[in-house]
Amino acid sequence: MNNWISALADLQQQGEACVLVTIIEERGSTPRNAGSKMVVSAGRIFDTIGGGHLEYKAMEIARNMLASGSQHTRLERFSLGASLGQCCGGVNVLLFEPMGQPQAHIAVFGAGHVGRALVPLLASLPCRVRWIDSREAEFPAQLPEGVTQILSEDVIEEVDNLPAGSYCIVMTHNHQLDLELAEAILKRGDFSYFGLIGSKTKRVKFEHRLRDRGFDAAAVQRMRCPMGLTEVKGKLPMEIAVSIAGEVIATYNAHFGEQSTIAEPVAKLLPVSRRSQAQ
Structure with a gap:
């Protein structure tokens, strides 16, 4: 698994746009850690925020941001449960930060x-x-x-x-x-x-x-x-x-x-x- 810090530095040096995804709040009995990060580019993912359907949804949002050229930071709140395929409840708040998007x-x-x-x-x-x-x-x-x-x-x-x-x-x-x-x-x-x-x-x-x-x-x-x-x-x-x-x-x-x-x-x-x- 690639370290997100090294991946972010490499992508920025190459001039490739990406989105840094961070768990900034975690509540409930979910096995995720606040502060976990992953980097999403158009074709690759570096590091992890814990896998599962939440990570899939985060990747989907990040790639939509890349495709639209969005330069705005974005917060998304996920209520964990049946909607995300989880067996237990909880809340995760994710921060999406576009990086390296040309103006x-x-x-x-x-x-x-x-x-x-x-x-x-x-x-x-x-x-x-x-x-x-x-x-x-x-x-x-x-x-x-x-x-x-x-x-x-x-x-x-x-x-x-x-x-x-x-x-x-x-x-x-x-x-x-x-x-x-x-x-x-x-x-x-x-x-x-x-x-x-x-x-x-x-x-x-x-x-x-x-x-x-x-x-x-x-x-x-x-x-x-x-x-x-x-x-x-x-x-x-x-x-x-x-x-x-x-x-x-x-x-x-x-x-x-x-x-x-x-x-x-x-x-x-x-x-x-x-x-x-x-x-």
Whole structure:
């Protein structure tokens, strides 16, 4: 049996989400000890809280929390008896603590100079990053930990593979590709954030083209372009990257712990950027 402390440390080092389950109260004639702990990941269980149907129910709750991306601590009270297959009465109170759940799943489309400055910043946050481009030579030889490189001839198809509630950042080398990605992201609609690199002029052009393709004003308003915090000025790749990373942080902090597919437009949370961005 693996020790829960070692398991928790290993999972956190690997960046794998898990739930720590603790018996915080035990009453009655049940053979369990308050303070007993187990760690539940998507595919494994480490240590035990005493086995039996209670442990099975705890595992089921923990895995549901992992599947939903919950970041909220949770208390559950179990009255032991026939409902849990026990022959004797009693009460157990269990504490469920999510560990290592990323605050954001981020997709960065484009491995150009701004992308190469941005991705290491995002990788240092409690986020999982998918870095997507069709040009293998644009990716660095070594990727930061927590970043998955996706080399695809058809990057549009990758939009369908994103988890619900993803943060989408579009900064490719091609305006037409940017437009096709914008259409796919807005059509899917279940993102938490969608940022498009470019100037106000680019936004106006894209708004017209997206409306011609059937998108209403409310849908297009969810597109953040120009993206980035107004307070962080400059046109160097790193300056733009810091600005965009700051906007991502502001957005996920505003919705900390929420898993929503109908998040408010980021424009309601942040000031409108007044500067152009380099491509």
